[in-house]
Amino acid sequence: MSLRWTDAVPASLGRGRRLRTALLWAGLLTTLWRPVSAAEISCDASDAQGSKSLLYSGPIAIGEKEKPGATFAARFNDCFPKTYKGITQVVLRSGGGRVDEGLAIAQFLINTGRTRGPVKVTVPRGGYCISACTFLFVSGTFREVEPGASLEPHGFSSKRGLRIDRAFEQILAQQKLTGSPNVSRLWLLRGALGRTLASEPTLSWLNEGLAGFAAGSARADSPVERLLVAYKKYSPEQRDLLGALDSITEIVGTEVERAAALRAFRFHLDKAAGRPLGNLATSTGRDDELQRWMSAEYLTAINNYLAKARAGAPLRDLSSAREGIAQVQQSIIEDAFEAVNNDLWPLFSQRGNDIDVEGFVKLMFSTSIVYTRPVTREELCDLNLVNSGCE
Numbered sequence: 031m032s033l034r035w036t037d038a039v040p041a042s043l044g045r046g047r048r049l050r051t052a053l054l055w056a057g058l059l060t061t062l063w064r065p066v067s068a069a070e071i072s073c074d075a076s077d078a079q080g081s082k083s084l085l086y087s088g089p090i091a092i093g094e095k096e097k098p099g100a101t102f103a104a105r106f107n108d109c110f111p112k113t114y115k116g117i118t119q120v121v122l123r124s125g126g127g128r129v130d131e132g133l134a135i136a137q138f139l140i141n142t143g144r145t146r147g148p149v150k151v152t153v154p155r156g157g158y159c160i161s162a163c164t165f166l167f168v169s170g171t172f173r174e175v176e177p178g179a180s181l182e183p184h185g186f187s188s189k190r191g192l193r194i195d196r197a198f199e200q201i202l203a204q205q206k207l208t209g210s211p212n213v214s215r216l217w218l219l220r221g222a223l224g225r226t227l228a229s230e231p232t233l234s235w236l237n238e239g240l241a242g243f244a245a246g247s248a249r250a251d252s253p254v255e256r257l258l259v260a261y262k263k264y265s266p267e268q269r270d271l272l273g274a275l276d277s278i279t280e281i282v283g284t285e286v287e288r289a290a291a292l293r294a295f296r297f298h299l300d301k302a303a304g305r306p307l308g309n310l311a312t313s314t315g316r317d318d319e320l321q322r323w324m325s326a327e328y329l330t331a332i333n334n335y336l337a338k339a340r341a342g343a344p345l346r347d348l349s350s351a352r353e354g355i356a357q358v359q360q361s362i363i364e365d366a367f368e369a370v371n372n373d374l375w376p377l378f379s380q381r382g383n384d385i386d387v388e389g390f391v392k393l394m395f396s397t398s399i400v401y402t403r404p405v406t407r408e409e410l411c412d413l414n415l416v417n418s419g420c421e
Contacts, residue, residue, distance in 0.1 A: 215279045
């Protein structure tokens with residue numbers, strides 16, 4: 031089953047967004063600024079009959095110049111050469127990580143199950159499979175969550191991560207900029223407040239610091255480095271303001287993205303089931319509420335800074351920011367639509383004959399990005415997520 035997003039939404043959506051979408055999507059669910067070591071992947075020939083298990087333990091990460099899924103595919107093929115005749119089993123112990131890497135591994139496992147024979151995927155007793163790890167789990171031909179193990183899916187977000195001021199404090203303590211920064215929130219903050227920052231002399235320092243995050247910037251690292259140079263000169267009050275504005279952007283960005291992703295999934299699910307198609311309008315009453323809340327919170331944070339730093343009279347309103355915030359929300363919506371359409375739905379639609387995709391999507395979005403819970407045995411069985419342990 032192959033769907034194009036242009037079949038689903040007005041032609042005005044999804045144009046010219048490949049660069050930013052790639053930059054945002056590549057960093058989903060990774061810790062902002064902090065390098066993450068990749069999972070350990072080892073081949074265990076523990077079965078007396080000669081069967082092997084590929085053990086995947088640790089964060090779902092990827093090397094800087096590596097193709098997503100390449101290391102896993104190489105280790106898998108080394109462990110299970112074409113002459114291998116035993117049970118092909120992958121054992122998972124992972125708290126999640128990068129979605130692009132998880133999806134690439136998942137697609138490899140699906141293709142392998144179709145072309146080379148069944149692949150059994152197991153979360154062992156005492157182990158866990160959370161977030162992007164669940165993509166690997168559902169890709170198995172046969173799936174098992176042993177008693178005492180935990181499977182914890184949830185919706186995605188490219189907006190979560192360490193607060194920018196705290197991230198910079200870590201970088202300054204290490205005296206180097208490491209990792210591949212997720213700068214999506216800084217782009218959003220610049221887009222939402224660009225006009226206000228440019229027109230308010232008391233905030234010129236922040237405008238200069240965020241200038242590199244204007245729309246269309248081709249690189250993700252140089253604006254970060256420029257902002258870091260500016261950050262070193264900021265007063266404690268200025269650093270606090272940057273962190274507070276970043277937190278507000280995260281809250282709204284995550285909420286908008288979550289709602290848009292669920293709306294995109296519902297469209298595909300309705301289309302696959304032959305139901306009347308849901309509404310894909312890109313602006314809702316909830317979006318308007320978030321715009322008002324976001325501008326009000328920005329105003330409060332800025333006025334708190336002006337009072338503490340004695341930097342000028344308080345601002346009366348941020349009506350000038352409403353248009354920028356609306357454009358930012360639209361960008362989030364379009365990127366979430368594109369991510370679901372191009373990356374997530376193609377994977378889930380291939381599992382339609384194996385698991386209850388609609389039920390699994392509902393389960394993904396039934397918990398927040400911050401908090402997940404283990405899927406119960408009853409849910410595992412009802413959604414056909416497992417092939418054993420059910421009555």
